[in-house]
Amino acid sequence: MTASPDLQPASFRDPSGFLFRHQGQLFRQVNESYREHYDLLIASGLYNKLTSAELLIEHEECGLELARTPGAYKILRPVLVPFISYPYEWCFSQLQDAALLTLKVQKLALEHGLTLKDASAYNVQFVKGRPLFIDTLSFEKYPAGRPWAAYRQFCQHFLAPLALMAHADVRLNQLSRLHLDGVPLDLASRLLPARTRLRFSLLSHIHLHARSQKRYEDKPLPAQRRPMGCFALRALLDSLESAVKKLAWRPRGSEWAEYYDHTNYSGPAREFKMRFVADALQRLAPACVWDIGANTGFFSRLAAERGILTMALDIDAAAVEKNYRECRREKNEHLLPLVCDITNPSPGIGWENRERASLLERGPAAVVLALALVHHLAIANNLPLAMIAGFFARLGQALVVEFIPKEDSQVQRLLATREDIFPAYHLQGFIAEFSCYFQIERSEKVPGSERTLFLLRTR
Amino acid sequence: MNARKNALTVAMTAVALALIFPRRVYGYIDPGTGSYVFQLIIAAFVAVSFAVKIFWHNIKNFLLRLFAKKEQ
Numbered sequence: 001m002t003a004s005p006d007l008q009p010a011s012f013r014d015p016s017g018f019l020f021r022h023q024g025q026l027f028r029q030v031n032e033s034y035r036e037h038y039d040l041l042i043a044s045g046l047y048n049k050l051t052s053a054e055l056l057i058e059h060e061e062c063g064l065e066l067a068r069t070p071g072a073y074k075i076l077r078p079v080l081v082p083f084i085s086y087p088y089e090w091c092f093s094q095l096q097d098a099a100l101l102t103l104k105v106q107k108l109a110l111e112h113g114l115t116l117k118d119a120s121a122y123n124v125q126f127v128k129g130r131p132l133f134i135d136t137l138s139f140e141k142y143p144a145g146r147p148w149a150a151y152r153q154f155c156q157h158f159l160a161p162l163a164l165m166a167h168a169d170v171r172l173n174q175l176s177r178l179h180l181d182g183v184p185l186d187l188a189s190r191l192l193p194a195r196t197r198l199r200f201s202l203l204s205h206i207h208l209h210a211r212s213q214k215r216y217e218d219k220p221l222p223a224q225r226r227p228m229g230c231f232a233l234r235a236l237l238d239s240l241e242s243a244v245k246k247l248a249w250r251p252r253g254s255e256w257a258e259y260y261d262h263t264n265y266s267g268p269a270r271e272f273k274m275r276f277v278a279d280a281l282q283r284l285a286p287a288c289v290w291d292i293g294a295n296t297g298f299f300s301r302l303a304a305e306r307g308i309l310t311m312a313l314d315i316d317a318a319a320v321e322k323n324y325r326e327c328r329r330e331k332n333e334h335l336l337p338l339v340c341d342i343t344n345p346s347p348g349i350g351w352e353n354r355e356r357a358s359l360l361e362r363g364p365a366a367v368v369l370a371l372a373l374v375h376h377l378a379i380a381n382n383l384p385l386a387m388i389a390g391f392f393a394r395l396g397q398a399l400v401v402e403f404i405p406k407e408d409s410q411v412q413r414l415l416a417t418r419e420d421i422f423p424a425y426h427l428q429g430f431i432a433e434f435s436c437y438f439q440i441e442r443s444e445k446v447p448g449s450e451r452t453l454f455l456l457r458t459r
Numbered sequence: 460m461n462a463r464k465n466a467l468t469v470a471m472t473a474v475a476l477a478l479i480f481p482r483r484v485y486g487y488i489d490p491g492t493g494s495y496v497f498q499l500i501i502a503a504f505v506a507v508s509f510a511v512k513i514f515w516h517n518i519k520n521f522l523l524r525l526f527a528k529k530e531q
Binding site for chain 1: 491500508
């Protein structure tokens with residue numbers, strides 16, 4: 001396969017095929033080497049079963065004239081995933097749901113005489129609020145007696161980060177950003193508290209599994225291989241499923257319960273802010289909104305309920321967790337909560353820094369919401385207003401932003417523990433810097449406060 | 460005799476070919492020897508509890524159906 005500019009940089013490891021773009025559309029080439037498996041996926045009824053249950057991405061077959069390399073068997077046009085997100089941007093429950101989907105797909109595959117040949121978390125995307133398996137080429141004919149080739153990968157991509165989040169610290173999900181093929185099990189085993197050894201599922205699938213990996217490091221597969229029956233394989237999958245289901249993460253006590261309350265506004269100020277945001281969305285009618293610093297997604301929902309695809313980004317895993325559970329409960333198809341530190345957004349990682357796209361590469365958004373955010377960036381993170389304005393202009397085509405001056409109690413709180421080295425942080429300074437990148441469409445003072453809301457369009 | 464000789468030749472050739480070209484056991488990802496070996500062991504363990512689980516599940520279903528019929 002020769003490198004071509006329209007080949008998707010995340011799709012090169014599996015020789016069965018690859019993704020490419022043609023005239024702005026995404027296609028998947030299936031190679032001759034995968035013919036037997038692809039035909040079985042379709043003929044066994046597995047494809048229909050999975051797609052009708054909305055577990056696997058749908059595709060249509062196109063003409064072979066689009067083939068990018070010799071040896072093409074089929075060209076598929078998969079349904080487009082509107083926004084690609086990555087496991088290190090998911091909260092605990094999102095990763096857990098993705099893990100359970102992978103196991104469900106594998107179990108159904110076995111019933112149809114196929115098996116998953118990989119179990120990468122990157123094979124799952126969130127579409128219409130639910131996890132969806134997106135790699136059509138992950139299925140292969142199940143040779144009776146063969147163990148699950150993807151067992152190691154499943155433990156590294158799903159079980160290890162979930163166990164670390166549940167039993168050590170939720171921030172350890174970021175290890176997936178460092179380790180592209182999942183969290184190494186020896187690392188997970190060292191980081192997990194000793195009490196996890198008392199749980200059979202974690203003792204076996206992580207701690208003993210890690211020890212076995214160490215013991216057989218650099219050793220070839222044994223010449224005499226014992227077959228593993230389908231029943232044993234189903235038992236293994238059942239064990240993994242119950243291991244994943246038993247894991248739970250819940251931020252401690254009051255922090256969780258009071259979460260939104262102390263960051264929220266009440267009364268007329270909130271009403272006014274809601275109306276301002278709703279009017280802006282009405283006026284702009286965007287296709288996609290990114291709510292930066294979305295907390296539990298209160299304002300994101302104003303966009304989502306209008307049928308607009310909305311990303312609710314927040315640095316706080318607890319807020320994102322709460323938002324996702326609420327989305328799941330209300331079956332929200334338009335809102336995708338993601339963990340994101342906007343002062344250090346996901347970079348391009350993997351081979352050539354292109355395998356997983358940076359957050360900026362996945363934009364721009366039609367509208368960015370930045371409510372009660374700028375003071376955090378400017379005061380808590382020492383970011384000059386000019387740089388914040390420049391960044392927002394790259395992030396989206398229009399911006400709904402709130403300026404909170406130093407007199408406000410929220411800013412006073414940030415300044416309480418530090419020297420005020422921000423002489424340029426005032427309304428006039430904000431307008432001057434943001435006017436370099438944006439045109440002011442509308443600005444309104446929030447009643448009963450010193451805050452100002454702006455609707456801006458990039459120049 | 461000839462047939463036996465032929466069969467022997469075919470079998471020996473098959474063995475020789477299998478040794479020269481080992482069967483492709485896995486797909487494009489490395490299952491890891493440690494993971495492979497461990498999977499066989501742990502699967503044997505969990506298969507026992509899985510069998511028990513299925514057994515109880517079947518009994519429960521049977522009883523539920525039985526009571527449902529009686530109620531009808």
